[in-house]
Amino acid sequence: METVEKVLAELRRKIDGIDDQILSLLNQRALVAQQIGQAKAGQGLDFYNPGRELAVFERLVAQNCGPFPADAVKRVFREIISASLSLEQPMKVAFLGPSATFTHQAAQKQFGFSAQLVALKSIPAVFEEVRRGRADFGVVPVENTTEGIVSHTLDMFVESDLVINAEILMEISHDLLSVSGRMEDVGRVLSHPQALAQCRHWLEENLADVPLVDAPSTAMAARQASEDPGIAAIASEIAASLYGLRIIKSKIQDNTNNLTRFLVVGRTLSPRTGQDKTSVMFIVADQPGILCRMLEPFSRRNINLTKIESRPIKSKAWEYVFFLDLEGHAEDAAVSEALADLQSCCRSFKILGSYPRCR
Known part of the structure; x- marks a missing residue:
């Protein structure tokens, strides 16, 4: 009869063999990732595609039959993709710091530990770092389910040319800490x-x-x-x-369903994935029935609006800029038509981005 030591030794040999196979496959994957990076560079394409990453995660989680946990599948492949991207092109990501904040955790969740994460002191500083090309992307908070909108982030879009490339949803758990x-x-x-x-x-x-x-x-x-x-x-x-x-x-937050939404901002629009969200900003003339006219193009085309928010225009008293989130990509026919109708009744209009919808 085999001793426990012999059984464990045999099982550990199997684990070592599997680990060797995993390592070999990781390097094969890395070589293909490098080839993809070279092909993208040759065509001038963006090396980072959040929609493609989301599709990879969803496909693998759907195929996973256990016992490896589904959540762990996403975490493992997040780091595999992060390391692969670093081979294509080193990625620098600015975030609202300092380290160990929830925005820092959101940036790690989106880009993994192989990205170079840079903590900055303010939301305007994050936007400026990306605008000047000193960072590829930025991560900033935009709203919380308990306390609502982060006004500084919305205000930045009024003057900035940056666009939204992705959104991140994180459950926020607060602990009371001391020495x-x-x-x-x-x-x-x-x-x-x-x-x-x-x-x-x-x-x-x-x-x-x-x-x-x-x-x-x-x-x-x-x-x-x-x-x-x-x-x-x-x-x-x-x-x-x-x-x-x-x-x-631990977990002293009043609302157990306490979520914060973060935005990834960059310099170019994200490609269509089929599971997208579009954000727009606009200013309308002060006319009777204007709010109804704003919403009618979407209602008529059965387009779901997920958020509408207004902010005062700082340079003009009692005038407001509106922010609207809707399901679909700006290149979708129905969405494109609806946005054109909306733009026709606006004094100012800007698409802030079409990006993969976080599910």
Whole structure:
């Protein structure tokens, strides 16, 4: 009868053989990726195609019959694709920093660890880095299911020529962190205003007498907490690990379905995938019935509008710019016709991008 050691030794030999096959296949895939990069360069095509990546993930997850977890399939191939892209062309991605923020995590989720991720101090700085060509893409937050729109991001599109290339949806989980990990040591709570707002009810119930202090980011709050035992930060589990903090209480956000949407901005439009979303920005003349006229072209063609938002025009009192998200690509016939009808009643009109819809 075989001993346990012999059984384990045989199984480990099988694992080693499989790992050798995986390594060989990864290198074969890398060679093909390099050939694709050369072909794209010869035709002047963009090396990054978010729609193609999404299709790869969905096809592999659909084919996976286990026991390897479906979520892990996407994470593994995210890094394989990221490493392959780095062979085609090193990718530099700017994001609203600092490190360990949720925007940082969104950038890692979209581009993987092989991309060069650069933290910047503000949303305008991210747009400027991409506009000047010092970064290939930028990642910025645009809205949260609890606290709504990130106005600074929408305002940037008024004057910027950058376009939206992709969207990222992330579940946001807030933890209360400190050096000691004890509730009784908390003298102040620091975090980004959005994070504080998303945890408002929990804080009122559990730390009603403790001052709440705004910080530039959740990661900056975590860094300050690491330097002062009396400060607790609301930040991510990754921030706790980075700054050597302990978790006092995890998942303190009031809304368990707390999602933030991020945008990937770049300099060229994304190709059509068949599962797209289009964002537009426009200014209309102040006329009776103008709002009805804005929406009618989409209703008549049965085009679903997923969001409509207005922002005041800073240079003109009581005038507004509208932002509209709709299902479909600007090159789709029905969408193209509807946008042409909308443009006819606008004083200003701009397509902000057509990009793969995050599902």
